[in-house]
Amino acid sequence: MSVAFSPGQEAARRLLAGPQRYTCLVGGTRSGKTFLTVRTIVVRGLKGAGSRHALLRFRANAARASIALDTLPAVMRTCFPGVALKEHRQDGFFELPNGSQFWIGGLDDKDRVEKILGLEFATMFLNEASQIPHSSATIAFTRLAQVVPGLKQRAFVDLNPVGKAHWTNQLFGEKRDPVSRQPLPDPDDYARAFLNPRDNAHNLSPDFLRALEGLPEKARKRFLEGVYVDEIDGALWTLEVLEKHRCRPEDIPEGRRAAVVVAVDPSGAASRQDEAADEIGIVVAARGTDSHGYVLEDLSCREAPAVWARRAVEAYHRYRADCIVAESNFGGAMVEATIRAADPNVPVRLVTASRGKAVRAEPVSTRYAQGQVHHAGRFPVLEDQLCAFAGSGYTGPGSPDHADACVWALTYLLGIADGTGILEFYRREAEAAPSIPTPQHGWSMPSGVVEGQVVLLAPPGTGTVIGLTGARYAPDADGLVRVAAEDAGPLRAAGFVDVEDAAA
Structure with a gap:
């Protein structure tokens, strides 16, 4: 022919x-x-x-x-x-x-x-x-x-x-x-x-x-x-990075798991046939005895609440997990009740998304780039969603439900469960850095402080940080930064100190 x-x-x-x-x-x-x-x-x-x-x-x-x-x-x-x-x-x-x-x-x-x-x-x-x-x-x-x-x-x-x-x-x-x-x-x-x-x-x-x-x-x-285009600005993940640090499931046996969680990112799906709704992200992850993060399984699905809850609870028991971590923004009390209906004895930790998806994802992607997170197997949909994240937000189709659950799991496991995100990095940097110098005599409270703000002294070498509110803070030439009161607690935990304490 x-x-x-x-x-x-x-x-x-x-x-x-x-x-x-x-x-x-x-x-x-x-x-x-x-x-x-x-x-x-x-x-x-x-x-x-x-x-x-x-x-x-x-x-x-x-x-x-x-x-x-x-x-x-x-x-x-x-x-x-x-x-x-x-x-x-x-x-x-x-x-x-x-x-x-x-x-x-x-x-x-x-x-x-x-x-x-x-x-x-x-x-x-x-x-x-x-x-x-x-x-x-x-x-x-x-x-x-x-x-x-x-x-x-x-x-x-x-x-x-x-x-x-x-x-x-x-x-x-x-x-x-x-x-x-x-x-x-x-x-x-x-x-x-x-x-x-x-x-x-x-x-x-x-x-x-x-x-x-x-x-x-x-x-x-x-x-x-059909031509090559400029790179996505601020891409957070690439297939090359995921592939480079991938491991086999047998590389992280139960004896090498210091902690395990099942993370749930709920949606409004009523059943499997509810194709207009997002999937429910369900990801199992572990913190190894080497302090690295390991993604063990992606169980995300589009199912009725009772079905996805059983799925999460079964994973909790199968992996001998420490708890189920669930986002509370989508009806927190309802989410917890749904999980407890499947098993009233399962510990549930609710987390709140007070910042945008990209801001939450950024510190986790940094751990990937540093070789501190590994996928124990291959998770096609999850990995495609991660690779669609940029600093400006999620650029892929639909909602990154699999990726959201993954980010929640790793955020919790890697010691940043209070939502401080990249602040954990600065806390560790502060612990390794020399002690904060005592301010010179005559050093005064900076001007421009308004009601509801707190003035903190940043650890040496600190750049721009992101608070729980999503606000970005950059220390001035003296290391001072004015922050919202609700951001002060996590920043103190990250190594920042109150001006009055530093001057004492």
Whole structure:
């Protein structure tokens, strides 16, 4: 069957058949890049009898839904209608009549990916690589080693472009190693092409293209124009950081857990069918004997109150937790009553969100960046939500219910359960710092203090801090800071002292 390609798609097709070992197709949504790549892989499979080809995404469920059940059947139906393709569902691959195999999986499925990457392949395809950490891509590329007569080894990558600092842009655009940032020794082995939905207009509706035209500028550049965009200002988490410090569940056995909590971020969901409501975030986390935080399980769900409460209580008993931590803003008394209805003996600690989500998340993200928090396994929805947090707020779709529960759990476990957030960092800094100098004789109360404010002396070297009220405070040249009375207590706990005490 003859298939017509647009000029842009034809150029990309030729590039995929080029002499380079690594090829990247960057494109907006529905630009045809994945179809073109899968078609090329099928051609390679038909050419090299008995060859193996890996088609991987970061999430296993996305790999099956997007490639196994959508793109691969569409390619076979449209381009190779007379070729039989047999699925070996239990083994996880599709097979051509000549014995060539297409292995489809996700890099987040530990057992499955070990099975796949235990083999050698003639083709390695990383689909939607914007979600794949560079470290995972590097490991996958090491399996590009099958020797097939008449077939050269090839790696293909495609993605909706993200930030300009992403490893695909460094590797295929800047031609630099993403780790060392040094120029590639073999830059000609890396090639890239750009596509956008207009290149696939003959397969798309005019309404769809108009909808993309109306997107906000940054989203428009990514999903319509298919180009890399500037990074999100103040991004708090990245997949690279999560992957770098990830551990296995067996790395944090019960004997290494100093404390465990089950955190609940409730919503107004009435039942599983209440799709308009947010999910109830339920995350189990531990503080290890090494004082690091460990995320053990994400049990978030959209269920009726009695159902999610039982889910949380079952986790409390299964993990021998110390307590259930629940946000009280969404009907605190009702939340506690719902949990106690499932088990009246479970200790419940209610916490109040007096600050914005990003402000609460920031000190927790700092612990991640410092390697003090580890995910004991993979939690796809939770991790996607964390990576959508920026200093300006949550930039992802819907509500970050999984992430909120995670932040509550780690905030409680890491010694900042009073909500002081990043102030815990300053308290520790103050403990390690020299004693606060005694003010010089004649030092007077600063002017401008109004009723309801307290004047404190900050620990040496302190920068801007955030109070419980959400207010930001920056000490002046003398180390003095005027704060709201309700913020004074947590600041004192963090090492700040009253002016009168310092002068005594």
